[in-house]
Amino acid sequence: MGISFDESVPIYTQIMKSVLWDVATGALLPGDKLLSVRDFAKQAKTNPNTVQRAYAELERMGVVETQRGQGTFVSASPEIAREVRSEMTTAAVESFVEEMRRLRYSDSDIISLVSQQLAKTGTNSSNGAAQNGPSTTNDHDGGVQ
Amino acid sequence: MPAIELTDVHKRYYRSHALRGVNLSVDRGKIVGLLGPNGSGKSTLLRICAGLASPTSGKVQVHGQDISIATKAITAYIPDIDSFYSWMTVRQAIAFESSMFDDFVLADAMDLVRELKLDPDNKISSLSKGQRGRLKLVLAMSRRAELVLMDEPLSGIDPPSRTAILETIADRYRAGEQTIIISTHEVLESEKLFEDVIFLSEGRIVLTGEADQLRAERGKSLNEIFAEVC
Numbered sequence: 001m002g003i004s005f006d007e008s009v010p011i012y013t014q015i016m017k018s019v020l021w022d023v024a025t026g027a028l029l030p031g032d033k034l035l036s037v038r039d040f041a042k043q044a045k046t047n048p049n050t051v052q053r054a055y056a057e058l059e060r061m062g063v064v065e066t067q068r069g070q071g072t073f074v075s076a077s078p079e080i081a082r083e084v085r086s087e088m089t090t091a092a093v094e095s096f097v098e099e100m101r102r103l104r105y106s107d108s109d110i111i112s113l114v115s116q117q118l119a120k121t122g123t124n125s126s127n128g129a130a131q132n133g134p135s136t137t138n139d140h141d142g143g144v145q
Numbered sequence: 146m147p148a149i150e151l152t153d154v155h156k157r158y159y160r161s162h163a164l165r166g167v168n169l170s171v172d173r174g175k176i177v178g179l180l181g182p183n184g185s186g187k188s189t190l191l192r193i194c195a196g197l198a199s200p201t202s203g204k205v206q207v208h209g210q211d212i213s214i215a216t217k218a219i220t221a222y223i224p225d226i227d228s229f230y231s232w233m234t235v236r237q238a239i240a241f242e243s244s245m246f247d248d249f250v251l252a253d254a255m256d257l258v259r260e261l262k263l264d265p266d267n268k269i270s271s272l273s274k275g276q277r278g279r280l281k282l283v284l285a286m287s288r289r290a291e292l293v294l295m296d297e298p299l300s301g302i303d304p305p306s307r308t309a310i311l312e313t314i315a316d317r318y319r320a321g322e323q324t325i326i327i328s329t330h331e332v333l334e335s336e337k338l339f340e341d342v343i344f345l346s347e348g349r350i351v352l353t354g355e356a357d358q359l360r361a362e363r364g365k366s367l368n369e370i371f372a373e374v375c
Contacts, residue, residue, distance in 0.1 A: 008364055010357035010360045038316060046337040046338060050340060
């Protein structure tokens with residue numbers, strides 16, 4: 001895992017986000033095992049206590065489950081990926097719209113600017129998950145929708 | 146009970162005043178960064194905690210006890226200078242250290258030597274600065290010490306060795322049981338490793354806190370905060 005951090009943002013929230021991305025995009029599927037705390041810490045050269053804190057926070061959110069002695073797994077519930085993805089989507093859209101309104105664009109301007117941008121960057125034919133995530137190495141989109 | 150507690154600690158060397166009233170409490174079971182520019186008092190503070198120097202005034206306790214043979218037995222200290230016998234081989238240096246400390250685990254040392262790509266039969270005198278830095282780490286991390294004090298473990302060391310050192314600390318650190326205090330003025334590379342940080346400037350503590358909380362409050366990296374407060 002080539003996770004790279006922005007050191008001006010809390011490290012544990014970045015660890016959480018990287019797992020959430022992988023869950024939302026299907027790079028991690030329900031029941032998949034996360035890296036152990038120690039392996040994650042070693043690879044990212046970060047503090048094991050910080051990784052532990054991020055995993056504990058994800059567990060509180062219901063995204064992962066820890067099984068004693070076995071490790072931490074993505075929650076087996078299939079709705080989790082959909083929930084995580086929809087929350088991340090809402091947050092992204094809200095912050096985009098807020099910024100555009102601060103720049104004093106009307107709603108119709110915003111829509112036409114988005115259409116123009118979409119046209120410029122080509123067609124994205126996907127109608128499912130597993131697109132544009134940070135980890136696009138594998139292409140399974142089965143368990144997500 | 147904190148790992149280390151300092152109350153109004155001063156240290157004077159003739160004319161200079163290395164520590165000017167330091168009050169500090171370090172939690173147990175964390176990796177703590179002791180950050181400050183050269184000459185800020187980091188080495189003096191670590192040497193006092195290791196029992197290698199005594200304060201001019203003030204009180205120092207490790208695990209609730211005054212500095213003594215008992216506190217030294219649970220403390221591993223890595224100086225920034227080399228303290229090896231240059232005629233020894235890596236293997237002999239490890240055997241020597243093993244004979245000095247009851248809590249030294251030889252099998253761990255040999256594992257680490259392999260992980261850190263040191264040749265056990267090389268003479269200390271033939272090692273590069275980076276290799277010596279890695280050997281110092283082998284010696285410190287092979288002890289079951291509850292308190293590890295590392296003085297500038299990255300200073301003057303080549304980038305691959307720095308990476309190897311940071312990786313080994315993250316991997317071998319016994320979370321929860323062990324307290325590691327690392328002094329450095331090179332914050333950029335090491336900052337992800339610290340749970341708590343102490344900023345020292347001109348013999349005084351100018352800021353302490355939890356690393357992620359400071360990042361959240363200030364929207365800055367520890368390295369940027371370092372430039373501001375030190």
